[in-house]
Amino acid sequence: MPRAFTTEESERIRERLLLAGRESFARGGLRGTTVEGLARAAAISKGAFYRFFDSKEALLLELLAEHERAEHARIEEAVRADPARVIDVLVDGAVHAVERAPFLAVLMSEEGLRVVGSLTPAEQKDLMERDDRTIARIFAALREAGMTLDLTEDALLGLTRSLVFTGWHRADIGAGPVDAMAAWLKGALRPIPLDRQETP
Structure with missing residues (x-):
């Protein structure tokens, strides 16, 4: 029976797997990433990989969840x-998302969409609602600031x-048209005082 990992070992291995996943998915996509390669990069056996994630797809989805938690927290804090600066932060964060986290491109590819x-429908709903909740918190933060x-x-x-x-x-x-569009959006969509909001 394989030796159980300590809590500290498990945390270190999990971090190594996440790092290996970021690098491997960005480099080779889902098809070019193997459980064997991920386990080797984390210095564990292929069997031990499954103590942490059910599949390489599960690792990819955890990377997305981890990225979203960090990015949403960064945006809310800013x-x-x-x-x-709300629009500056949102536009820059979105336009440069894949540059900063190249593995995201895998999730937007045909294999990632599969x-x-x-x-499950509940998991898909939760995935979509993560962004909804962050946008709602951004509007709440603006209201608190009177904007x-x-x-x-x-x-x-x-x-x-x-x-x-x-x-x-x-x-x-x-690059020119994308940068010009981003600059235009940041200039056109400035926050306004709550008392100047137009009613639809």
């Missing part, structure tokens, strides 16, 4: 520190999701 499609945006939460959610895809295709679209 908005609370300086609410006037992984997401294999989740708002002249667009709905759904519109801002759609915009930020679209900008992630735009950033992913930056080379195809052209």
